[in-house]
Amino acid sequence: MSRESSPVLQAERLTKRYGRRTALDEVDLSVPRGRVIGLVGPNGAGKSTLLQLACGLLEPSAGSLRVLGSRPAADSAHLARVGFVAQDTPVYASYSVADHLRMGERLNPSWDRELAERRIRRAGLDPAQRAGGLSGGQRAQLALTVAAAKRPELLIFDEPAAALDPLARRGFLRDLLESVGELGAGAVLSSHLLGDIEQACDHLVVLCASRVQVAGDVRDLLAVHHRLTAPRDRLAAPPDGVEVIRIEHDGPHARAVVRSGADLRGLPGAVEPVTLEELVLAYMTRAAEDPARPATSRQETVR
Protein backbone atom coordinates (compact mmCIF):
# COMPACT_ATOMS: atom_id res chain seq x y z
CA MET A 1 0.00 0.00 0.00
CA SER A 2 1.55 3.34 -0.91
CA ARG A 3 2.14 5.95 1.71
CA GLU A 4 -0.50 8.24 0.31
CA SER A 5 -3.32 5.74 0.26
CA SER A 6 -2.49 3.81 3.43
CA PRO A 7 -5.13 4.21 6.12
CA VAL A 8 -4.78 6.93 8.73
CA LEU A 9 -5.02 4.33 11.45
CA GLN A 10 -4.70 0.63 10.97
CA ALA A 11 -4.81 -1.64 13.99
CA GLU A 12 -4.45 -5.39 13.87
CA ARG A 13 -5.21 -7.35 17.03
CA LEU A 14 -3.90 -4.32 18.89
CA THR A 15 -3.63 -5.09 22.60
CA LYS A 16 -2.42 -2.96 25.47
CA ARG A 17 -2.19 -4.24 29.03
CA TYR A 18 -1.19 -2.33 32.13
CA GLY A 19 -0.09 -5.09 34.45
CA ARG A 20 -3.14 -7.31 34.72
CA ARG A 21 -5.62 -4.75 33.43
CA THR A 22 -6.34 -4.92 29.73
CA ALA A 23 -7.01 -1.48 28.27
CA LEU A 24 -7.32 -2.58 24.65
CA ASP A 25 -8.17 -6.13 23.72
CA GLU A 26 -7.28 -7.30 20.19
CA VAL A 27 -8.65 -4.25 18.46
CA ASP A 28 -8.93 -4.33 14.69
CA LEU A 29 -9.54 -0.99 13.07
CA SER A 30 -8.96 0.64 9.72
CA VAL A 31 -9.78 4.29 9.21
CA PRO A 32 -9.48 5.83 5.74
CA ARG A 33 -7.87 9.19 5.02
CA GLY A 34 -9.50 12.56 4.90
CA ARG A 35 -11.89 12.11 7.80
CA VAL A 36 -12.45 13.80 11.10
CA ILE A 37 -12.68 10.78 13.32
CA GLY A 38 -14.55 10.79 16.58
CA LEU A 39 -13.50 8.27 19.19
CA VAL A 40 -16.29 7.94 21.67
CA GLY A 41 -16.80 5.77 24.70
CA PRO A 42 -17.25 5.93 28.45
CA ASN A 43 -14.40 6.85 30.78
CA GLY A 44 -11.90 4.03 31.05
CA ALA A 45 -12.90 2.48 27.74
CA GLY A 46 -9.37 2.71 26.36
CA LYS A 47 -9.72 5.89 24.24
CA SER A 48 -6.70 7.60 25.74
CA THR A 49 -4.67 4.41 25.45
CA LEU A 50 -5.51 4.07 21.75
CA LEU A 51 -4.56 7.69 21.01
CA GLN A 52 -1.33 7.51 22.99
CA LEU A 53 -0.45 4.35 21.08
CA ALA A 54 -1.19 6.23 17.87
CA CYS A 55 1.27 9.03 18.65
CA GLY A 56 3.92 6.68 19.99
CA LEU A 57 3.72 7.63 23.66
CA LEU A 58 2.78 4.05 24.47
CA GLU A 59 3.96 0.79 22.97
CA PRO A 60 1.48 -2.01 22.22
CA SER A 61 1.64 -5.15 24.36
CA ALA A 62 0.70 -7.22 21.34
CA GLY A 63 -0.58 -6.71 17.81
CA SER A 64 0.30 -3.79 15.61
CA LEU A 65 -0.77 -0.26 14.90
CA ARG A 66 0.23 1.74 11.85
CA VAL A 67 -0.35 5.44 11.55
CA LEU A 68 -0.18 6.94 8.05
CA GLY A 69 1.46 3.70 7.01
CA SER A 70 4.30 3.65 9.56
CA ARG A 71 4.99 2.62 13.10
CA PRO A 72 3.94 5.54 15.37
CA ALA A 73 6.74 8.03 16.06
CA ALA A 74 9.06 5.90 13.93
CA ASP A 75 11.49 8.77 13.26
CA SER A 76 11.62 12.55 13.18
CA ALA A 77 10.04 12.64 9.71
CA HIS A 78 7.08 10.63 10.93
CA LEU A 79 6.83 12.71 14.10
CA ALA A 80 6.50 15.75 11.84
CA ARG A 81 3.48 14.21 10.11
CA VAL A 82 1.44 13.67 13.27
CA GLY A 83 0.37 16.38 15.70
CA PHE A 84 -0.81 15.47 19.18
CA VAL A 85 -2.63 17.43 21.84
CA ALA A 86 -2.59 15.46 25.06
CA GLN A 87 -5.36 15.27 27.61
CA ASP A 88 -5.20 18.26 30.03
CA THR A 89 -3.08 20.01 27.34
CA PRO A 90 0.32 20.23 29.06
CA VAL A 91 2.43 23.34 28.44
CA TYR A 92 5.67 24.63 29.98
CA ALA A 93 4.53 26.78 32.89
CA SER A 94 7.68 28.91 32.87
CA TYR A 95 7.53 29.55 29.11
CA SER A 96 5.68 32.49 27.68
CA VAL A 97 3.24 31.98 24.82
CA ALA A 98 5.90 33.34 22.46
CA ASP A 99 8.47 30.90 23.91
CA HIS A 100 6.17 28.03 22.98
CA LEU A 101 6.03 29.26 19.41
CA ARG A 102 9.80 29.62 19.32
CA MET A 103 10.12 26.09 20.68
CA GLY A 104 7.77 24.83 17.97
CA GLU A 105 9.77 26.67 15.33
CA ARG A 106 13.05 25.22 16.58
CA LEU A 107 11.82 21.67 16.90
CA ASN A 108 9.79 21.39 13.68
CA PRO A 109 11.32 21.93 10.25
CA SER A 110 7.85 22.31 8.73
CA TRP A 111 6.79 25.02 11.19
CA ASP A 112 4.34 27.57 9.81
CA ARG A 113 5.09 30.74 11.76
CA GLU A 114 2.44 32.77 10.01
CA LEU A 115 -0.26 30.25 10.91
CA ALA A 116 0.92 30.05 14.50
CA GLU A 117 0.92 33.82 14.99
CA ARG A 118 -2.45 34.21 13.35
CA ARG A 119 -3.97 31.53 15.59
CA ILE A 120 -2.49 33.11 18.71
CA ARG A 121 -3.86 36.52 17.71
CA ARG A 122 -7.28 35.16 16.94
CA ALA A 123 -7.43 33.27 20.22
CA GLY A 124 -6.65 36.57 21.96
CA LEU A 125 -3.51 35.27 23.65
CA ASP A 126 -0.85 37.72 24.79
CA PRO A 127 2.51 36.45 23.46
CA ALA A 128 4.30 37.77 26.54
CA GLN A 129 2.04 35.96 29.01
CA ARG A 130 3.56 33.07 30.93
CA ALA A 131 1.79 29.82 30.08
CA GLY A 132 1.54 28.95 33.77
CA GLY A 133 -1.01 31.75 34.14
CA LEU A 134 -3.27 30.78 31.25
CA SER A 135 -6.80 29.55 31.78
CA GLY A 136 -7.73 26.01 30.74
CA GLY A 137 -9.24 27.23 27.48
CA GLN A 138 -6.27 29.44 26.64
CA ARG A 139 -3.90 26.58 27.39
CA ALA A 140 -5.86 24.31 25.07
CA GLN A 141 -5.67 26.97 22.35
CA LEU A 142 -1.90 27.22 22.83
CA ALA A 143 -1.44 23.45 22.70
CA LEU A 144 -3.62 23.27 19.59
CA THR A 145 -1.57 26.02 17.94
CA VAL A 146 1.73 24.26 18.64
CA ALA A 147 0.32 21.00 17.26
CA ALA A 148 -1.27 22.60 14.18
CA ALA A 149 1.55 24.94 13.16
CA LYS A 150 3.90 22.11 12.35
CA ARG A 151 1.42 21.34 9.56
CA PRO A 152 0.87 17.66 10.29
CA GLU A 153 -1.10 15.32 8.06
CA LEU A 154 -2.93 13.98 11.07
CA LEU A 155 -3.94 15.77 14.25
CA ILE A 156 -4.73 13.71 17.31
CA PHE A 157 -6.67 15.21 20.21
CA ASP A 158 -7.14 13.35 23.45
CA GLU A 159 -10.24 14.78 25.17
CA PRO A 160 -9.17 18.24 24.04
CA ALA A 161 -12.13 20.04 25.49
CA ALA A 162 -12.46 18.08 28.70
CA ALA A 163 -11.37 20.95 30.94
CA LEU A 164 -13.49 23.58 29.23
CA ASP A 165 -16.90 24.93 30.14
CA PRO A 166 -19.67 24.28 27.58
CA LEU A 167 -19.35 27.67 25.89
CA ALA A 168 -15.56 27.58 25.57
CA ARG A 169 -15.94 23.99 24.46
CA ARG A 170 -18.08 24.87 21.47
CA GLY A 171 -15.72 27.64 20.42
CA PHE A 172 -12.68 25.49 20.85
CA LEU A 173 -14.10 22.65 18.79
CA ARG A 174 -15.02 25.13 16.06
CA ASP A 175 -11.43 26.45 16.05
CA LEU A 176 -10.14 22.93 16.00
CA LEU A 177 -12.23 22.06 12.96
CA GLU A 178 -11.14 25.25 11.24
CA SER A 179 -7.51 24.34 11.81
CA VAL A 180 -8.03 20.85 10.51
CA GLY A 181 -9.79 22.21 7.44
CA GLU A 182 -7.11 24.83 6.86
CA LEU A 183 -4.35 22.22 7.03
CA GLY A 184 -6.22 19.74 4.89
CA ALA A 185 -5.30 17.26 7.58
CA GLY A 186 -7.08 14.30 9.01
CA ALA A 187 -7.99 14.39 12.67
CA VAL A 188 -8.88 12.05 15.47
CA LEU A 189 -10.49 13.34 18.60
CA SER A 190 -11.75 11.46 21.58
CA SER A 191 -14.51 12.44 23.93
CA HIS A 192 -16.81 10.87 26.40
CA LEU A 193 -19.40 13.44 25.34
CA LEU A 194 -21.28 12.50 22.23
CA GLY A 195 -22.25 16.12 21.64
CA ASP A 196 -18.64 17.04 20.87
CA ILE A 197 -18.31 14.20 18.43
CA GLU A 198 -21.60 14.93 16.72
CA GLN A 199 -20.61 18.54 16.20
CA ALA A 200 -17.21 17.78 14.80
CA CYS A 201 -16.83 14.35 13.25
CA ASP A 202 -17.78 12.58 10.07
CA HIS A 203 -16.37 9.20 11.08
CA LEU A 204 -17.18 7.43 14.31
CA VAL A 205 -15.40 4.80 16.36
CA VAL A 206 -17.25 3.54 19.43
CA LEU A 207 -14.85 2.10 21.97
CA CYS A 208 -16.24 0.25 24.96
CA ALA A 209 -14.92 -2.37 27.33
CA SER A 210 -11.49 -2.33 25.64
CA ARG A 211 -12.97 -3.13 22.24
CA VAL A 212 -14.19 -1.33 19.17
CA GLN A 213 -17.96 -1.87 19.14
CA VAL A 214 -18.68 -0.19 15.84
CA ALA A 215 -16.84 2.05 13.40
CA GLY A 216 -17.72 3.80 10.21
CA ASP A 217 -18.64 7.02 8.45
CA VAL A 218 -21.47 8.71 10.34
CA ARG A 219 -23.67 8.92 7.26
CA ASP A 220 -23.24 5.23 6.48
CA LEU A 221 -23.87 4.24 10.09
CA LEU A 222 -27.09 6.20 10.14
CA ALA A 223 -28.16 4.58 6.88
CA VAL A 224 -27.88 0.99 8.09
CA HIS A 225 -29.20 1.38 11.63
CA HIS A 226 -32.88 1.82 12.36
CA ARG A 227 -35.23 2.19 15.22
CA LEU A 228 -37.83 -0.50 15.14
CA THR A 229 -41.07 -0.73 17.07
CA ALA A 230 -42.79 -4.08 16.79
CA PRO A 231 -44.68 -6.67 18.82
CA ARG A 232 -42.33 -8.51 21.15
CA ASP A 233 -42.53 -11.90 19.50
CA ARG A 234 -41.79 -10.50 16.05
CA LEU A 235 -38.39 -9.31 17.28
CA ALA A 236 -37.49 -12.42 19.25
CA ALA A 237 -36.31 -14.10 16.05
CA PRO A 238 -35.26 -11.31 13.64
CA PRO A 239 -35.11 -12.07 9.91
CA ASP A 240 -31.79 -12.95 8.27
CA GLY A 241 -29.45 -9.99 7.80
CA VAL A 242 -30.96 -8.06 10.66
CA GLU A 243 -29.01 -7.75 13.85
CA VAL A 244 -30.64 -6.49 17.01
CA ILE A 245 -28.18 -4.26 18.80
CA ARG A 246 -30.34 -3.30 21.70
CA ILE A 247 -33.88 -4.06 22.63
CA GLU A 248 -36.22 -2.43 25.15
CA HIS A 249 -39.52 -3.95 26.13
CA ASP A 250 -42.52 -1.76 26.62
CA GLY A 251 -45.56 -3.87 27.42
CA PRO A 252 -46.50 -6.04 24.43
CA HIS A 253 -44.24 -3.96 22.19
CA ALA A 254 -40.52 -3.83 21.87
CA ARG A 255 -38.37 -0.95 20.71
CA ALA A 256 -35.10 -1.98 19.20
CA VAL A 257 -32.08 -0.49 17.49
CA VAL A 258 -31.26 -2.82 14.65
CA ARG A 259 -28.71 -2.98 11.96
CA SER A 260 -29.60 -4.20 8.51
CA GLY A 261 -28.92 -3.29 4.93
CA ALA A 262 -30.39 -0.17 3.45
CA ASP A 263 -33.26 -2.30 2.23
CA LEU A 264 -36.00 -1.81 4.77
CA ARG A 265 -38.54 -4.20 3.30
CA GLY A 266 -38.99 -7.31 5.33
CA LEU A 267 -38.42 -5.55 8.64
CA PRO A 268 -41.27 -6.15 11.03
CA GLY A 269 -43.19 -3.30 12.61
CA ALA A 270 -42.61 0.46 12.28
CA VAL A 271 -39.20 1.56 11.01
CA GLU A 272 -37.85 4.98 11.89
CA PRO A 273 -34.48 6.61 11.40
CA VAL A 274 -32.18 6.41 14.40
CA THR A 275 -30.28 9.33 15.92
CA LEU A 276 -26.54 9.11 16.36
CA GLU A 277 -26.99 9.28 20.10
CA GLU A 278 -29.38 6.33 20.14
CA LEU A 279 -27.06 4.35 17.95
CA VAL A 280 -24.02 4.97 20.13
CA LEU A 281 -25.94 4.33 23.33
CA ALA A 282 -27.25 1.06 21.94
CA TYR A 283 -23.75 -0.21 21.30
CA MET A 284 -22.45 1.11 24.62
CA THR A 285 -25.28 -0.51 26.55
CA ARG A 286 -24.77 -3.80 24.82
CA ALA A 287 -21.06 -3.70 25.62
CA ALA A 288 -21.74 -2.79 29.23
CA GLU A 289 -24.25 -5.62 29.66
CA ASP A 290 -22.08 -8.22 28.00
CA PRO A 291 -18.43 -7.14 28.21
CA ALA A 292 -17.23 -10.65 27.26
CA ARG A 293 -18.80 -10.42 23.80
CA PRO A 294 -16.14 -11.33 21.24
CA ALA A 295 -14.54 -8.51 19.33
CA THR A 296 -16.60 -8.01 16.23
CA SER A 297 -15.33 -4.65 15.11
CA ARG A 298 -14.05 -5.84 11.77
CA GLN A 299 -17.36 -7.28 10.68
CA GLU A 300 -19.22 -4.25 11.86
CA THR A 301 -16.99 -1.69 10.24
CA VAL A 302 -19.00 0.12 7.64
CA ARG A 303 -17.13 1.10 4.56
Add this chain to the structure above:
Amino acid sequence: MIWHSWRQFRLQAFVALGVLAVACGYLLKLGLDIRDAHDAALARCGGEDCARALNEFQNRYRDTLLFLAAGLGLVLALIGTFWGAPLVARELENGTHRMVWNQSVTRRRWLAVKLLVTGLAAAVAAGAVSALLTWAASPVDEVSGDRFDTLLFGSRHIVPVSHALLAVVLGTVVGLLVRRTLPAMAITLVAFVAFQFLVPNVIRPHLLPAETTTLAMTADAINRARSLGDISGAPVVGGITLPQAPDAWISGTSPLLTPDGRPLSEARFNGCLDDPARTGAPGTFGDTAVCLGGLDLHLAVSYQPASRYWSFQGLETAFYLAVTALLAAFGLWRIRRLT
Protein backbone atom coordinates in the same frame (compact mmCIF):
# COMPACT_ATOMS: atom_id res chain seq x y z
CA MET B 1 16.62 21.60 20.48
CA ILE B 2 19.69 23.39 21.79
CA TRP B 3 17.64 26.56 22.17
CA HIS B 4 14.90 24.64 23.97
CA SER B 5 17.37 22.95 26.34
CA TRP B 6 19.08 26.25 27.03
CA ARG B 7 15.77 28.03 27.58
CA GLN B 8 14.77 25.45 30.21
CA PHE B 9 18.21 25.53 31.82
CA ARG B 10 18.64 29.32 31.73
CA LEU B 11 17.53 30.15 35.26
CA GLN B 12 19.65 27.43 36.85
CA ALA B 13 22.59 28.53 34.73
CA PHE B 14 22.31 32.14 35.90
CA VAL B 15 22.12 31.06 39.54
CA ALA B 16 25.16 28.83 39.01
CA LEU B 17 27.03 31.65 37.32
CA GLY B 18 26.47 33.85 40.35
CA VAL B 19 27.67 31.15 42.74
CA LEU B 20 30.62 30.44 40.46
CA ALA B 21 31.65 34.10 40.40
CA VAL B 22 31.65 34.27 44.21
CA ALA B 23 33.58 31.00 44.49
CA CYS B 24 36.16 32.11 41.95
CA GLY B 25 36.63 35.42 43.73
CA TYR B 26 37.18 33.64 47.03
CA LEU B 27 39.62 31.12 45.53
CA LEU B 28 41.57 33.92 43.86
CA LYS B 29 41.94 35.72 47.17
CA LEU B 30 42.84 32.46 48.95
CA GLY B 31 45.49 31.68 46.34
CA LEU B 32 47.08 35.11 46.77
CA ASP B 33 47.00 34.77 50.59
CA ILE B 34 48.61 31.34 50.37
CA ARG B 35 51.34 32.72 48.14
CA ASP B 36 52.06 35.54 50.59
CA ALA B 37 52.23 33.08 53.48
CA HIS B 38 54.45 30.78 51.44
CA ASP B 39 56.84 33.61 50.63
CA ALA B 40 56.93 34.58 54.30
CA ALA B 41 57.69 30.98 55.33
CA LEU B 42 60.47 30.74 52.73
CA ALA B 43 61.92 34.00 53.97
CA ARG B 44 62.36 32.38 57.39
CA CYS B 45 64.11 29.46 55.76
CA GLY B 46 67.61 30.90 56.10
CA GLY B 47 68.27 29.21 59.43
CA GLU B 48 67.37 25.77 60.77
CA ASP B 49 63.77 26.83 61.22
CA CYS B 50 62.94 26.04 57.58
CA ALA B 51 61.13 22.76 58.20
CA ARG B 52 59.15 24.22 61.06
CA ALA B 53 58.20 27.34 59.12
CA LEU B 54 56.99 25.28 56.17
CA ASN B 55 55.12 22.92 58.48
CA GLU B 56 53.38 25.82 60.16
CA PHE B 57 52.51 27.25 56.77
CA GLN B 58 51.05 23.94 55.66
CA ASN B 59 49.09 23.42 58.89
CA ARG B 60 47.65 26.89 58.67
CA TYR B 61 45.87 26.08 55.38
CA ARG B 62 45.36 22.35 55.71
CA ASP B 63 41.88 22.48 57.25
CA THR B 64 40.68 25.14 54.84
CA LEU B 65 41.83 23.11 51.86
CA LEU B 66 40.28 19.90 53.17
CA PHE B 67 37.06 21.81 53.74
CA LEU B 68 37.18 23.20 50.21
CA ALA B 69 37.83 19.73 48.73
CA ALA B 70 34.84 18.35 50.62
CA GLY B 71 32.83 21.40 49.54
CA LEU B 72 33.66 20.83 45.88
CA GLY B 73 32.58 17.21 46.27
CA LEU B 74 29.29 18.35 47.77
CA VAL B 75 28.74 20.92 45.01
CA LEU B 76 29.21 18.18 42.41
CA ALA B 77 26.64 16.05 44.25
CA LEU B 78 24.28 19.06 44.24
CA ILE B 79 24.82 19.52 40.50
CA GLY B 80 23.62 15.96 40.02
CA THR B 81 20.72 16.60 42.38
CA PHE B 82 19.50 19.94 41.05
CA TRP B 83 20.55 19.79 37.39
CA GLY B 84 20.54 16.06 36.61
CA ALA B 85 17.62 14.60 38.53
CA PRO B 86 14.89 17.05 37.38
CA LEU B 87 16.06 17.05 33.74
CA VAL B 88 13.66 14.31 32.66
CA ALA B 89 11.75 13.67 35.89
CA ARG B 90 10.15 17.14 35.88
CA GLU B 91 8.90 16.67 32.32
CA LEU B 92 7.41 13.30 33.21
CA GLU B 93 5.88 14.70 36.38
CA ASN B 94 4.30 17.73 34.68
CA GLY B 95 3.27 15.78 31.60
CA THR B 96 5.17 18.15 29.29
CA HIS B 97 6.94 15.13 27.77
CA ARG B 98 3.65 14.45 26.01
CA MET B 99 4.03 17.79 24.26
CA VAL B 100 7.74 17.82 23.55
CA TRP B 101 7.98 14.19 22.44
CA ASN B 102 5.49 14.95 19.67
CA GLN B 103 7.58 17.64 18.07
CA SER B 104 9.67 16.59 15.08
CA VAL B 105 12.57 15.49 17.27
CA THR B 106 13.06 11.91 18.40
CA ARG B 107 13.19 11.23 22.11
CA ARG B 108 16.79 10.08 21.83
CA ARG B 109 17.92 13.29 20.23
CA TRP B 110 15.91 15.25 22.76
CA LEU B 111 17.64 13.49 25.66
CA ALA B 112 21.07 13.58 24.04
CA VAL B 113 20.93 17.35 23.54
CA LYS B 114 19.63 17.94 27.07
CA LEU B 115 22.46 15.83 28.49
CA LEU B 116 25.02 17.61 26.33
CA VAL B 117 23.91 21.11 27.28
CA THR B 118 23.65 20.35 31.01
CA GLY B 119 26.77 18.17 31.05
CA LEU B 120 28.79 20.83 29.27
CA ALA B 121 27.71 23.48 31.76
CA ALA B 122 28.55 21.19 34.69
CA ALA B 123 31.94 20.30 33.19
CA VAL B 124 32.83 23.95 32.58
CA ALA B 125 31.79 24.95 36.12
CA ALA B 126 33.65 22.05 37.75
CA GLY B 127 36.69 22.64 35.55
CA ALA B 128 36.85 26.33 36.43
CA VAL B 129 36.56 25.71 40.18
CA SER B 130 39.02 22.82 40.07
CA ALA B 131 41.58 24.80 38.08
CA LEU B 132 41.40 27.75 40.49
CA LEU B 133 41.48 25.49 43.56
CA THR B 134 44.47 23.56 42.17
CA TRP B 135 46.27 26.82 41.49
CA ALA B 136 45.40 28.31 44.88
CA ALA B 137 46.45 25.20 46.80
CA SER B 138 49.58 24.35 44.81
CA PRO B 139 52.15 25.85 47.27
CA VAL B 140 50.54 23.96 50.16
CA ASP B 141 50.26 20.74 48.12
CA GLU B 142 53.95 21.03 47.22
CA VAL B 143 55.00 21.34 50.86
CA SER B 144 52.68 18.67 52.27
CA GLY B 145 53.30 16.14 49.48
CA ASP B 146 49.99 14.35 50.03
CA ARG B 147 48.46 14.80 46.62
CA PHE B 148 47.01 11.29 46.88
CA ASP B 149 44.96 12.20 49.93
CA THR B 150 41.51 10.62 49.62
CA LEU B 151 39.75 13.96 49.67
CA LEU B 152 42.33 16.21 48.00
CA PHE B 153 42.99 13.99 44.98
CA GLY B 154 39.38 14.27 43.87
CA SER B 155 39.42 18.06 43.97
CA ARG B 156 42.49 18.74 41.83
CA HIS B 157 43.25 18.97 38.11
CA ILE B 158 41.00 17.09 35.66
CA VAL B 159 39.28 14.53 37.89
CA PRO B 160 36.46 16.85 39.12
CA VAL B 161 35.31 17.43 35.51
CA SER B 162 34.57 13.73 35.08
CA HIS B 163 32.87 13.64 38.48
CA ALA B 164 30.58 16.48 37.37
CA LEU B 165 29.65 14.70 34.14
CA LEU B 166 28.81 11.54 36.07
CA ALA B 167 26.69 13.53 38.53
CA VAL B 168 24.55 15.00 35.72
CA VAL B 169 24.07 11.71 33.87
CA LEU B 170 23.45 9.73 37.06
CA GLY B 171 20.81 12.25 38.18
CA THR B 172 19.14 12.20 34.76
CA VAL B 173 18.97 8.40 34.61
CA VAL B 174 17.65 8.17 38.16
CA GLY B 175 14.97 10.72 37.22
CA LEU B 176 14.13 8.69 34.13
CA LEU B 177 13.59 5.56 36.21
CA VAL B 178 11.91 7.14 39.24
CA ARG B 179 9.83 9.62 37.18
CA ARG B 180 9.26 11.92 40.13
CA THR B 181 11.44 14.93 40.83
CA LEU B 182 11.84 14.94 44.61
CA PRO B 183 12.50 11.22 45.10
CA ALA B 184 14.88 11.33 42.13
CA MET B 185 16.79 14.21 43.73
CA ALA B 186 17.07 12.40 47.07
CA ILE B 187 18.21 9.14 45.47
CA THR B 188 20.73 10.95 43.28
CA LEU B 189 22.23 12.75 46.24
CA VAL B 190 22.64 9.58 48.29
CA ALA B 191 23.85 7.45 45.36
CA PHE B 192 26.40 9.98 44.18
CA VAL B 193 27.82 10.62 47.65
CA ALA B 194 28.04 6.85 48.25
CA PHE B 195 29.87 6.45 44.95
CA GLN B 196 32.26 9.26 45.87
CA PHE B 197 33.11 7.41 49.08
CA LEU B 198 33.38 4.06 47.38
CA VAL B 199 35.74 5.02 44.57
CA PRO B 200 38.69 6.47 46.58
CA ASN B 201 38.57 3.68 49.12
CA VAL B 202 37.76 0.63 47.03
CA ILE B 203 38.54 1.34 43.39
CA ARG B 204 41.25 4.00 43.23
CA PRO B 205 43.95 1.90 45.03
CA HIS B 206 43.58 -0.78 42.38
CA LEU B 207 43.67 1.40 39.27
CA LEU B 208 47.35 0.42 38.96
CA PRO B 209 49.04 -2.55 40.69
CA ALA B 210 50.81 -1.27 43.81
CA GLU B 211 54.56 -1.46 44.41
CA THR B 212 55.57 -3.37 47.52
CA THR B 213 58.53 -2.92 49.81
CA THR B 214 59.56 -3.71 53.37
CA LEU B 215 60.28 -1.00 55.84
CA ALA B 216 62.63 -1.78 58.74
CA MET B 217 61.03 -0.45 61.93
CA THR B 218 63.96 0.95 63.82
CA ALA B 219 63.30 3.20 66.81
CA ASP B 220 63.88 6.12 64.44
CA ALA B 221 61.36 4.85 61.90
CA ILE B 222 58.78 4.26 64.63
CA ASN B 223 59.16 7.83 65.85
CA ARG B 224 58.36 9.12 62.35
CA ALA B 225 55.02 7.27 62.36
CA ARG B 226 51.82 9.08 63.32
CA SER B 227 50.25 6.41 65.54
CA LEU B 228 50.91 3.09 67.22
CA GLY B 229 48.29 0.45 67.96
CA ASP B 230 44.52 0.77 67.71
CA ILE B 231 41.55 0.21 69.99
CA SER B 232 41.65 -3.56 69.45
CA GLY B 233 45.27 -3.69 70.67
CA ALA B 234 46.59 -5.01 67.35
CA PRO B 235 50.29 -4.35 66.57
CA VAL B 236 49.70 -1.78 63.84
CA VAL B 237 51.48 1.42 62.85
CA GLY B 238 49.67 4.36 61.26
CA GLY B 239 50.81 7.24 59.10
CA ILE B 240 54.20 6.02 57.92
CA THR B 241 56.26 7.47 55.08
CA LEU B 242 58.85 5.70 52.98
CA PRO B 243 62.34 7.24 53.16
CA GLN B 244 63.06 6.33 49.53
CA ALA B 245 59.71 7.70 48.27
CA PRO B 246 58.50 10.31 50.73
CA ASP B 247 55.56 11.52 48.56
CA ALA B 248 54.29 8.05 47.71
CA TRP B 249 50.69 7.07 48.43
CA ILE B 250 50.80 4.27 51.04
CA SER B 251 47.84 2.11 50.01
CA GLY B 252 48.40 -0.80 52.42
CA THR B 253 50.45 -1.48 55.57
CA SER B 254 50.85 -4.84 57.27
CA PRO B 255 50.92 -5.16 61.06
CA LEU B 256 54.39 -5.16 62.67
CA LEU B 257 56.18 -8.31 61.52
CA THR B 258 58.91 -10.22 63.31
CA PRO B 259 62.06 -11.27 61.33
CA ASP B 260 60.41 -14.60 60.42
CA GLY B 261 57.51 -12.72 58.79
CA ARG B 262 54.86 -13.42 61.45
CA PRO B 263 52.84 -10.66 63.12
CA LEU B 264 54.24 -9.48 66.40
CA SER B 265 52.26 -10.98 69.27
CA GLU B 266 49.87 -8.55 70.94
CA ALA B 267 51.37 -9.41 74.33
CA ARG B 268 54.85 -8.28 73.38
CA PHE B 269 53.51 -5.26 71.50
CA ASN B 270 51.44 -4.13 74.45
CA GLY B 271 54.34 -4.90 76.78
CA CYS B 272 56.42 -2.31 74.90
CA LEU B 273 53.50 0.13 74.90
CA ASP B 274 52.56 -0.13 78.56
CA ASP B 275 55.78 -0.95 80.36
CA PRO B 276 58.93 -0.27 78.28
CA ALA B 277 62.39 -0.20 79.86
CA ARG B 278 63.12 3.33 80.99
CA THR B 279 65.87 4.87 78.91
CA GLY B 280 64.73 8.49 78.76
CA ALA B 281 64.96 8.42 74.94
CA PRO B 282 63.53 11.43 73.07
CA GLY B 283 61.11 11.23 70.12
CA THR B 284 57.36 10.91 69.67
CA PHE B 285 57.12 7.49 71.22
CA GLY B 286 60.21 7.64 73.51
CA ASP B 287 60.90 4.44 75.44
CA THR B 288 58.25 2.49 73.50
CA ALA B 289 60.09 3.21 70.25
CA VAL B 290 63.35 1.98 71.73
CA CYS B 291 61.63 -1.15 73.09
CA LEU B 292 60.01 -1.99 69.69
CA GLY B 293 63.11 -0.98 67.75
CA GLY B 294 65.11 -3.63 69.65
CA LEU B 295 62.84 -6.40 68.31
CA ASP B 296 64.16 -6.18 64.70
CA LEU B 297 60.64 -5.62 63.30
CA HIS B 298 59.57 -4.63 59.79
CA LEU B 299 56.44 -3.70 57.84
CA ALA B 300 55.30 -4.95 54.45
CA VAL B 301 54.11 -1.84 52.64
CA SER B 302 52.25 -1.49 49.35
CA TYR B 303 52.41 1.96 47.78
CA GLN B 304 51.91 3.98 44.65
CA PRO B 305 54.93 6.15 43.78
CA ALA B 306 54.28 9.88 43.53
CA SER B 307 55.38 9.80 39.89
CA ARG B 308 52.13 7.98 39.10
CA TYR B 309 50.01 10.98 40.08
CA TRP B 310 49.11 11.88 36.51
CA SER B 311 48.50 8.25 35.57
CA PHE B 312 46.01 8.11 38.42
CA GLN B 313 44.38 11.37 37.37
CA GLY B 314 44.03 9.99 33.86
CA LEU B 315 42.82 6.56 34.93
CA GLU B 316 40.25 7.87 37.38
CA THR B 317 38.96 10.33 34.79
CA ALA B 318 38.72 7.51 32.26
CA PHE B 319 36.92 5.32 34.79
CA TYR B 320 34.34 8.02 35.56
CA LEU B 321 33.87 8.82 31.88
CA ALA B 322 33.32 5.14 31.13
CA VAL B 323 30.67 4.84 33.86
CA THR B 324 29.09 8.07 32.59
CA ALA B 325 29.02 6.78 29.02
CA LEU B 326 27.45 3.50 30.10
CA LEU B 327 24.76 5.30 32.09
CA ALA B 328 24.07 7.69 29.21
CA ALA B 329 23.77 4.79 26.79
CA PHE B 330 21.35 3.08 29.14
CA GLY B 331 19.31 6.29 29.44
CA LEU B 332 19.15 6.72 25.65
CA TRP B 333 18.05 3.11 25.30
CA ARG B 334 15.50 3.40 28.10
CA ILE B 335 13.90 6.62 26.91
CA ARG B 336 12.68 4.96 23.73
CA ARG B 337 10.83 2.37 25.74
CA LEU B 338 9.48 4.77 28.31
CA THR B 339 5.70 4.88 28.39
